[in-house]
Amino acid sequence: MSNIKTSEDIYNVSKYTDTELYHILDLSNPTDRELEARIYHLIKKYKTMDNESGNKLAQFFEDIYNRFFEVEEDEDAEKESFNDTASNTTLLGNSITNALPSQMEQSQTSASKAVTQMDYSKDYINPLLKQTITRVVSIDSQFRNNKKTTLSTNFSFNLSDTLRDVVAIRMNSIHIPKTWYTVSKSYGSNFFYIKGNSPGVNDGLHDYKIQIDPGNYNQTDLIAAINTSIANLKSSNTNIDFGNTGISYNSNTCIATMTTYVKSIYNETDYYLNFDYFTYPIEGQQTGVYTSIPALLGYNDQKFDLGTVHSVKDLSGTGHPTINIATNGTYLGYADNSDNFFLTANNNYFYVINYNGYKNNNIIKYGDPTFNDNSYNTIKITSSLPTDVSYTRLQLVTDFSAQIQNCIYLYPESCGIQRFYIDFPEHIAYKYSYFNFQLYLNKKTTTNAVNQKTVMVTPNDSKIWVGSRSCFHLDSSVNEISTIRASSEYSKSDxxxxxxxxxxxxxxxxxxxxxxxxxxxxxxxxxxxxxxxxxxxxxxxxxxxxxxxxxxxxxxxxxxxxxxxxxxxxxxxxxxxxxxxxxxxxxxxxxxxKKFSIDSYLLDCSSSTYFSTDLSMNYMSYDVSKNTNGICKLNGGKIFDSGSNYKLNNNDILFILKPNTTRNDISFGNYYADPYVVKYTGTTVAGLTATELNNLLNNVVQGFYDPILDDYPLSSVVIRHNITYTGYTYVQWSIDLSGVKTILNxxxxxxxxxxxxxxxxxxxxxxxxxxxxxxxxxxxxxxxxxxxxxxxxxxxxxxxxxxIYKNLLKIKAGVNDTITLQAGDNGIIDVNGGNANDWVITIPPGTYSVNKLIDQMNKTFNSNTHWNGSYIYTKNNHVYFRINSGKVFNTDDYKLVFYDPYSFVKCFVGSSSVRNTSWDSTIGWILGYRELTEYILSAKYITPDVNNSNISYYGDTLSVYTYNTKTNVATLTGDTTVSVNLFNYFMIVLDDYTQNHLNDGLVTITPAENNSVTSYYVNKTTTVCDPITGKKVFTGTTMPGNNKNTEKQVYAANQKLGAQTQTAKIYSPGPFVQDIFALLPLNTSNLTPGSVYIDNGSGLSKQSRLYFGPVNISRMTIKLINDRGDVVDLNGSDWSCSLECDQLYQQKSL
Incomplete structure (x- = not known):
């Protein structure tokens, strides 16, 4: 069934071959009669269930019927034909009661010619002489032919003596060993699936089977067996996190609850990086105009495998393989013996380390202080070659490749070292080759985590690993997998x-x-x-x-x-x-x-009668800083205090600061600047005290304005005075010039x-x-x-x-604006042909330089959850593209599947003793999951109970259901109790290859029919299919020459069409069988497995078959079927029964 790819395909009959459909029907080279009977039986069985899954399966088998059997074009003829079949044949057991009178009447009419009333005559010894004899027929399965290819409960046999003139047969006794299993060995009965339901994992390769051994189980043992199977599933699929997945059983309610958790992680090594629009960098290098993102960045390849490390593409020689040896994993049979490379204990190894590369929105790289705390596995690959010996490149590459493939922590079928030759003239490395280290981690033997990164670390050795003179020509001793180095230097500007x-x-x-x-x-x-x-x-x-x-x-x-x-x-x-x-x-x-401090100035008080005389500060061209050793504070002499007689005249010069031209060791930049002449420009004031004079002087000095520099350079100069008393009152004046600050800005x-x-x-x-x-x-x-x-x-x-940029790229929307991470591994590839798991970034339209493009790409990565942790950077004139991405499948990407007509069907060539199961014989049915065959594990199927907010159900079913969106744990209870007693009764089907009796059918209950007769003016040619609802609708008569229908007529016709039930879907419930001979109620409560169920009571003899006239019987086919119409599997055990046969005794004349 190779055409089956998705869950939708499973119910698409066109995806199957005829042979595959025979397998689903559990038939091998059937006759048309057998084929039709089997299809009717399955349609009826699943339609009876009256739920979504049953209807889906019933429709599937209806589609099979329509494929194998031609459907009449005329709808009325089809309806009549089907109804006749349903009423006048025994294909549908419940309808035989309607057909019985007419059939009996016809039989009696025809039998009057062949049947004679039995005569009884008196005798002296016997009061009555009955002219029939009774014989016992023993049927024992151990004496059947072809024991290896036939079931003991379904076989044909020849009688040792032909039974002639038989008029009736009836049951006599039955011996059936209780060896049928709770869980049958029929294919599909002993397992169920956790199947992928989202694009990628719905490819059929990521379905997980939970299987137990066939056999008899009580409720507790059944639950324990399933949990053991789940534990085995977890241990054999360590790359998948199944968490607390398991099943529990409530002995008080007899209800099972399935808890499911699934987490499957894929990272960027499962993807390819693809530049959707590609041109070579040489294009822009020649013209200065670039048309693609990879060209501007310097990438010479359109697609990159993100599970590899590439060497620098500067290795001379083709490196073309001369052999292809897959068994040792080299793939490297090229001739390259030109150089010798010395192998030592210091360079005969390298490491592969996986670690958490993106944590709490922070990027982690090899060598970071937190790297060791975030590393998972460290894998060392060591050459098997003896050290301190020189080897050719071919020898080293072959050996290291073999060691990679022998490592249990790497995938041997996809890992190794390959050498590629570049044969594209536009490529920067045209006619050169390079090494490709394929280092895919084995997810079952290593840690598989979200944001996982892998780095290849080699010794910093120039003989084997790093540099243009080494064996492998690596760019660095630290090479992070999924970091792609551009081959060309990025758009070199002039x-x-x-x-x-x-x-x-x-x-x-x-x-x-x-x-x-x-x-x-x-x-x-x-x-x-x-x-x-x-x-x-x-x-x-x-x-x-x-x-x-x-x-x-x-x-x-x-x-x-x-x-x-x-x-x-x-x-x-x-x-x-x-x-x-x-x-x-x-x-x-x-x-x-540019600062000029007091160092740049000389203090001159010679022009100031006030400072030199009144304040006793007689300084002339005085280098304040030099003479005060940088203190810059000057004191005047002590003078008598004038009390309140201080005076300050208009235009009095206080002092002058002029550029310092006296130093030979330092030349100041204010050499030609105008001096600062500080004078009092206010009106003459008199009668000042020393304190009042001090304040006035500070205001004058600190308010000095330099019109050239538009500043107040003396705003921090301070004048002070000190009064002492030694018989007389003296005052001493001082000036602090350290605050002189002239600034050029x-x-x-x-x-x-x-x-x-x-x-x-x-x-x-x-x-x-x-x-x-x-x-x-x-x-x-x-x-x-x-x-x-x-x-x-x-x-x-x-x-x-x-x-400011050159070498520009103009990005146009929908043309050259996207970069895609393409799914490259089974599990994320969308088998429907879509790109559900491909991650695309789109760069806004505009004109870009390299720096602008890099900035924009990094912004886009940060805003896109699928690219978080990715970034692009430059080093040594090359662009490096570090990719961090992946896909995580959680529980809501899966579904529980208890039955479908694809996964639960298998072809058994040459063995008709092995059967396929049906829905009502599966583990899911036994566990109580009977309303649906599959349950998609998603929060959207939660239906709250209107009366109890603490309870929710799965959709419209009675199964209690929860889904925690934070933990992704789903719980699902059965809609009914766990039942290990599957069968209420058995039936014996006996085909005696005669037509002289009624085709015994089983009368069962059936749902009411709801068929209405369409209006006389409606026929097949005047109805159309509504493309939205898929139902037939009547739009009125529009043919030329016909009268137009009224609106009321159109409405009435559509109401009748809507009320109709398709005839093809009316099937009686219960098992569909014909030639029923006996029904055997089971009372096995006291029987242990292996013991024999025996019944020879009088009730059996009432189950008989009467013939319309004497028949001869020499061959029979017998079946033992269960209450679902399926053949009972006694697992190789034999059973037997006996029949009583009434034959006419023909008295011969003397």
């Missing part, structure tokens, strides 16, 4: 920096720069940032600029960095950035802070970009404008105001509106 590229931060504040010999003196307040010559990709180009800024910052007393940190690569603020938040334009940020600078290189490409005259679209200069003061509402005003921002 950011070539020449030999004289720089930019200058120039101070334009008056007095803070000067011209020397006609040239600007850069040694003071200007800063030059020089770039190193080189070839850069975009990110490295920006980094080079920031490295240069960092170096200039360190050389200029951290002019660009307010929070210098020696551990940081770049400054905290100043730098150039590719702004991903503004569509990849350039953002420049400048923080400038962004408002005082301009930026000039220069490229004076002599080795630029011909088309590039200025790299600043060509690459970054920068102007020649920028006045930073303009931008502090421009972006004051957007950015922090403590530094200056400049935004460039041009997008």
């Amino acid at each position: 950011f070539a920096v020449g030999n004289k590229v720089y930019f200058t931060v120039k101070c334009d504040a008056s007095g803070y720069y000067h011209i020397k010999n006609g040239y600007r003196d850069f040694s003071k307040n200007d800063v030059v940032i020089n770039l190193h010559k080189g070839q850069y990709i975009l990110s490295d180009y920006i980094n080079e600029i920031n490295y240069a800024i960092r170096a200039a910052d360190i050389s200029n007393n951290h002019i660009f960095d307010p929070k210098y940190d020696s551990t940081q690569t770049f400054t905290n603020i100043t730098g150039l950035y590719i702004n991903s938040n503004s569509d990849y334009n350039l953002r420049m940020r400048f923080y400038i802070n 962004c408002d005082n600078y301009k930026i000039f970009f220069s490229d004076e290189s002599t080795d630029n490409p011909p088309e590039i005259s200025n790299t600043w404008s060509s690459y970054l679209y920068l102007d020649a200069s920028y006045n930073l003061a303009d931008y502090a105001v421009k972006y004051s509402n957007v950015f922090d005003v403590s530094y200056t921002d400049i935004l460039n509106n041009n997008k």
